Amino acid sequence: MTALWKDILHNEQLIQDVAAIAVDAALLEGVLMRTEEDSNVSDVVNFAPFTLLPSPVPSTLFEQAYAVQQDFNLLVDAISQNAEFLEHTLASTIQVDAFTAQLFKIHKQVLKEGLAQSLILGINRSDYMFDHGEEGSPALKQVEINTIAASFAGLTSRTTAVHRHVLNILGKTKEASTLMYNNPAKGLAMGIAKAWELYGSDRAVVMFLVEDIQRNIFDQRCVENELWNRDGQEVAVVYYREGYVPKNYNKQNWEARLLMESSKAVKCPDIATQLAGTKKVQQELSQPGTLERLLPNNTESVARLRATFTGLYALDMDKEGDKMIAMAIADPDRFVLKPQREGGGNNLYGENLKQVLEKTKDSPERTSYILMDKIKPQPMMNYLLRAHSPLKISECVSELGIFGVYIRQGKDLVMNKHVGHLLRTKAVEHDDGGVAAGVAVLDTPYLI
Ligand code: ADP
Ligand code: MG
Ligand code: MG
Numbered sequence: 001m002t003a004l005w006k007d008i009l010h011n012e013q014l015i016q017d018v019a020a021i022a023v024d025a026a027l028l029e030g031v032l033m034r035t036e037e038d039s040n041v042s043d044v045v046n047f048a049p050f051t052l053l054p055s056p057v058p059s060t061l062f063e064q065a066y067a068v069q070q071d072f073n074l075l076v077d078a079i080s081q082n083a084e085f086l087e088h089t090l091a092s093t094i095q096v097d098a099f100t101a102q103l104f105k106i107h108k109q110v111l112k113e114g115l116a117q118s119l120i121l122g123i124n125r126s127d128y129m130f131d132h133g134e135e136g137s138p139a140l141k142q143v144e145i146n147t148i149a150a151s152f153a154g155l156t157s158r159t160t161a162v163h164r165h166v167l168n169i170l171g172k173t174k175e176a177s178t179l180m181y182n183n184p185a186k187g188l189a190m191g192i193a194k195a196w197e198l199y200g201s202d203r204a205v206v207m208f209l210v211e212d213i214q215r216n217i218f219d220q221r222c223v224e225n226e227l228w229n230r231d232g233q234e235v236a237v238v239y240y241r242e243g244y245v246p247k248n249y250n251k252q253n254w255e256a257r258l259l260m261e262s263s264k265a266v267k268c269p270d271i272a273t274q275l276a277g278t279k280k281v282q283q284e285l286s287q288p289g290t291l292e293r294l295l296p297n298n299t300e301s302v303a304r305l306r307a308t309f310t311g312l313y314a315l316d317m318d319k320e321g322d323k324m325i326a327m328a329i330a331d332p333d334r335f336v337l338k339p340q341r342e343g344g345g346n347n348l349y350g351e352n353l354k355q356v357l358e359k360t361k362d363s364p365e366r367t368s369y370i371l372m373d374k375i376k377p378q379p380m381m382n383y384l385l386r387a388h389s390p391l392k393i394s395e396c397v398s399e400l401g402i403f404g405v406y407i408r409q410g411k412d413l414v415m416n417k418h419v420g421h422l423l424r425t426k427a428v429e430h431d432d433g434g435v436a437a438g439v440a441v442l443d444t445p446y447l448i
Pocket of ligand 2: 144145146341342343344
């Protein structure tokens, strides 16, 4: 287990005192969330959950994650431009998954009518864990890529200052000074502003779609406040911070989605890019030859991308699918079973994974899932600070996300950037779950 901060981790009095200071620093810096009870007003807000101490991240893996981000931007872009690939890859999924099928239907319809806009704005976040593996030195392994509504670019830009303050209070001034500048919200806003500019109408606005329940309003405001205030009605850019789960849509919402998709507005993301972020597509990318076909003449990108992949398996109605199901039932702790869903809390592990596979193994329903090797990071100790929760030391693992922004104009990629990172940390007893799902907390990487 990593021994970072071991001189203070077990000093209870010190930890109590510093935790109180850390919470105040979080409130001051704006690491905020609305409460569950009052999710749509800001009369009562509290700090968003965060770690007391920054977590160790191997610098080589951190650099690797940044270095591959532009490749992932290229890859998502290439997939979204490749209707044949999407159709072929999602063919079995859309037979059994109504939500993906509905998205796909809109995708087909706008292609048939011809796209009204050749500008595309992509904002994604590629997430990784540091697999401990057998050799002992950790490896960067991708968990997933989020191509719609990737969150926490705002709040993560503010956690660094909190952790810097905490380290300074603890007398660790040298360590504090090494924490890196990180402002992905600024990068996201830059992408949106650039797309707006290329759209080319002074009176047009950016349309920001948010969920009914708006606990994470402060994260979104960070991006919004980086943009200019404008009047008018014409929409230049549609920026989705919802629309990725079935409950975001009723019949009218599906009609609105089609309307926006058919419009001249720049969509972030357009529906093809959203589909490019499905777990099924991620699994298909791991098949031999797929990356090479999508990114021809780009062997370096392909090698960097492939190095971050762990084992991913289709559960098609064939011998290979049967074999993987038998393997997973025999050794469920080796795998994660994933449906085509976003937002945390949807995956299946251990006993649940086994039960679901036993129940669906003879039905086409099994093809709505993919199977993935479980990434097993080395745990480390930290304190997870949450409003109204007792302070206790926890064994934790971290997930690093890198934000990517790109813009395509017709055939040209006019922007392709990485714009910052997000580190989220959770207690090892939770298999799944992000910050919004109440499991992980915000963190800052401390490079080792
Ligand atoms: P979502 O789109 O719902 O965020 P993810 O694929 O990111 O779906 O899975 C949710 C969480 O489950 C991750 O944040 C991570 O904690 C855990 N998880 C997902 N895949 C793996 C894996 N292969 N190994 C270990 N943990 C995983
Ligand atoms: Mg996701
Ligand atoms: Mg995720």
